[in-house]
Amino acid sequence: MAIPLKYNFRSLFVRRVSTAMTVLSIALVVAVFVGVMALATGLEMALVTTGDPLNVLVRRRGSDSELSSFISREAFQAMRFLPGVQMNADGAPIASGEIVVVINLPKRGEQKGSNVTIRGVSPVGLALRPQLHIVEGRLFQPGLREVIVSRRISERFEHTSLGDRLRFGKGEWKVVGIFDAGNTAFDSEIWTDVNQLASDYHRESFSSVLLRATDEAAVKEIINRIENDRRYNLLAQPEVEYYEEQTKAAGPIKLLGMFIAIVMGIGACFAAMNTMYAAVTYRTREIATLRVLGFKRGSILLSFLTESLLLALIGGLIGCVLVLPIHGITTGTANWQTFSEIAFAFRITPELLLWGMSFAALMGLFGGIFPARQAARQSPAAALREG
């Protein structure tokens, strides 16, 4: 027969100061774990959710990002009319030649700056990213020195508010709009007219080309045709894949999170173990009484294990609640592949919380198993005589 759960709850409550301290230390370890992982998740999600499955991104073979790639206008023209490229309502191919450059801007409130990506796009390029919409101001006008800035960049960098003037290329550019790109990598960029940018930077060629295929089969077809064309030496891949590859930027943060979580987790295990051993010692006679009443060794073991698990799970729950407020806070780090800032928000997903709770449960189990075994092994006669 199992010992009622109420017994464990009450026991925890009797030693409330000790329980509270153990619970809190487990809570803090879980909070740090979930917090650091939320940072990594936010960074990954900003990249993973970027791209449409029907979009194909083309860049120069051997370049590791759009920044180090170039594609001639001639190659772009050839690509536009490949079979499988979708046409828009006007009968024009949905293909966008784009230019990517990097500028260094000071961060707000700091002297030092960071690199920000500037993307030159055509109207087709805008149509290819329907998730991007203007939240303030208006779109840039082709032929004018105007830019639109993502809200996250605008929050974090100087000279990027609506109406400000930015200096790059051959002179000043006016910020005419603020956009939101739905938590994608474009939320870390500044956009402008591709032709204006090309003339400022004396660029004959594009950095990359984005094509929209008619369907999944056409995606493969287009990629094959581009890769097999020996004239241009280009690399085509689904846009989604390109951004997924960059998620390795989150690798070091994840590693840090894991490292801290595992080492601190073992430490918290020891703390839980201490508490549970103390609990077993204090309750030597109680345990013996339970045995005399007919509870089996297995029931005692289970009961103490449950108690330890309970302790850890309450800790885990508090830890999760403690860390919740960081959800949504915007921050940024360097994406070395594009050599520019990637702005993203801390993201706490239900999955991450589940990880946190499982982690807490693990601490409870490991911390509880040895004390519970000791409790179960006690001889009732000796224990009753002792006190």
Add this chain to the structure above:
Amino acid sequence: MSYSGFVWRNGTRNKRRAILTMLSVALALFVLSTLVTFVKEIDRNLEETNPLRLITRHAVSLTNPLPVRYRARIESIPGVVAVTPLTWFGGIYIDEAHTDFMQFACDAKTLFDVYPEIALPPEQKEAFIKDRTGVIVGRRKAEKHGWKLGDKITLKGAIYPVDLELTLRGIFAGTPNQEAAIYFHREYLDEFPGWWQGTVGTFWIRVDAADSVPRVIEAIDAQFRNSDAPTRTETERAFNMGFVSMLGNLKGLVAAISSVIIFTILLVTANTMAMSVRERIREIAVLKSLGFRRRQVVGLLISEGMAITLTGGLIGCLGARLIWTSIDLAAFSQGFFQQLEVSWRIISLGGLVAALVGLLSTVIPAYHAARLTVAEGLRHVG
């Protein structure tokens, strides 16, 4: 029995508890000393800079090249001792996992004027200057990749669509960061046709004295302000800081995590010490009846707590030192860290934190226990 012997015996009489507490403190201090060393390592990169060295880059960003002809104009500015161009190549050696070094196209004749700390035997220096496809590498990288003089090293370009076939002509010693770099001739890169011909990434400048620095910076930038390629000149330190700043608020993150960790171990040890004191209330009463003062009793208990946390803390910090120095970190972090050595200063700091935690966590339970009268204490059922 001596005072310290008494403290130690008492502290470790519940061996299991003492060991568990020590270990949890040790693990926490292991993480803590690692994090602090991590931040210190980043700062050290900045401290290794030469205050008389400046860098000029394109005002817009590092990715925009500068015309090579700027060099003569910078050289003519009073206070400038030497100028050398450096272009980051960013190629791949075998594959990404092996490319744990920085590659620069340089001007072999002036490189050593600006970087006097690059220590290269004279005959190797001469061989390097003579060989158009020659390359020099840092000692540690040469050891790691097993390179010997005369070896061929092929770099596959990523930004520059060219493959460089280089011959190892020299192995130099320098600071840890410098030794992670390799230098080859920019003339060799310039032979390949492409947009990069006649351009360089950055100019590195040595000035004559510290008080010339602001004036030279201003003079260089004024020189090119209204040209097609305006420049931004800064000290080497400011330039390195720019990279650290790109990583984001690293220090803030580390500080936040560290304070949570310290608070956690405080909770853990406070809990243990409270348990251990509670069990011994009767004993404490005995001590008092034997004539121990209240202050002495509190002192004994606090020393006990501190002995446990200090031992744990030192185990953690020393363990961190041992582990991080015996792992090849450069390969693990793809060259981001050349080394991570937990210094003796950090170890003593860790010990201090651990001891403080011991003090703070014991003071309340010890005070409570010592306040009880002898009669109350003896009557206590624990």
